[in-house]
Amino acid sequence: MTSLLVTGASGLLGRRLLDAEWSGDRVVGTYYSTPIESGHETVRLDVRDAEAVERVVKRVDPDVVVHSAAATSVEACEDDPELAHETNALGTKHVVDAATAVGARVVYPSTAYVFGDDEPVHAEDDEPAPINRYGRSKLDGERYVRAAGSAGTIVRFCVVVSLDRADSPDFGSWVRRQLEAGERVRLIDDQEITPTVFSDAVDALGYLVEREERGVFHVTSPDRMTRYELGREIARRHGLDPDLVEAIPMAEMGWGAPRPRHLCLGSEKLRQRGYEPVRIRTE
Template sequence: MKILVTGSNGLVGSYVVQQLLEEGHQVFATSRTDDRSAFKNPRYRFVQMDFTDPYALDAAFEAIQPDVVVHSGAMSKPDDCETDQQEAYKINTVGTVQLLLNAAACESFFIFLSTDFVFNGKEGMHKESDPADPISYYGRTKLEAEEAVQEYGYPWAIVRTVFVYGKPLYGRDCFVTMIAKKLRNQEPYKVVNDQERTPTYAGDLAKGIAAIIEKKVTGIFHLCGADVLSPYGMAMKAAAYLGMEAPLLEPVATASLKALARRPLKSGLDISRAKEVLGYAPLSFSEGLAKTLGN
């Protein structure tokens, strides 16, 4: 199949591209910036494209005619979304609508990457059917994009995920690799200890998306890890894996950081549907940590 992937220079996008190439698909990776990958696969093509530009989208879709679109591109830093709400809305909501319009012309299967931040985090371990109630602007833009996807006239799937980590194939660090660098450099760092998350190994997420494509299943899926951890708990597990003391990692309450965007405190997701329908079987956090920090 011909599959177009947005946000291919990001952590999620890069793992999705790699997984789809391994499964034999023809992959058209797209990003606003130059190709940062080192893929040497004859079925790999890179197209520099800003998905908020309708003219660029028209040209790309006319040339590619994708069978599947995996939309992982986003403005994903919650504080940045609070600071520049106009840009966040343009990228996360309007950009998704533009992609949907072009995908419809090709009758593409549309897969949208969303977030646990569409929930308020009061209860935790949210199911796909739980009512959304975002408490940040980032969450609102992603929820509005979800609503647009659900009105798409052809097959679609929404994938919500949580706190993705993994060894960067290229590009910037994830939380775990950033913490590892701070530990090695003996840098002080404050890490929140009152948020419950179900961190997601990027390779698991990519396999789950590939399974959705292979099985041609539709609807909303929660794809994340099974372990419930705070960011501080993740950081301490990283320190233990590296065999290092972590006296400079300071556990703090979310409120003390005075972040611009509110974070859901209990944002874990229930993955029962993904296990049943997709055969989704995520690694434990310890296993994912070894893949992220191991040689």
């Protein structure tokens, strides 16, 4: 690849994409409120501002745009539907329009929240039916990517977690830090997820970008588990005490946004192409 633009490069995923092995010689990252220290060029961008998006994309003139910028808090999106719509739906339209104008491909990280509870596990071709505003706004974003025709790739993740790092802001890393400090962690045991292991999120995006794959792909571990089970697994992997992990029901989280009991994706299309997502269960 000769040129890559990563929006949301100050985020959990975007930061890792800037330094991914596959990202090539010329990588430019955008941030919104959190400037990034990086060996790459970075630029401030609000994706809600169509003209600014057009200006940045035109100047960078990338071959590929990984549009990772999003309003990602499920609760904040529920409380502020306008923010969700403007950032995740219209922001994506702005990126798609600008990328199309310079002939760049768009790769759009999306989410298992585009589905509801009609099936325990959703395949790539299942009909989305989100039950919260975050999911709806990301689905609207997907629609703009699809409307651009054959130039788009939608890559859905579930909960992105590190299994081997203690220095990242993601859920897996946080659980490990808590357990290492001897703290109890209370984790949900009545919602099943298929976590996306961080290395898979980065590597599978690279795999799909390099192969110029188009369409919808899921990238998740085949292991269905609750966050409680995942927390115990992380404890076992690092020789920490799994009994510090306590099971709680979702109701105790006090969440306002509705959430499905099953937030699970099947990654069959990726597997058919020879990419096997990481397994998490060791027992």
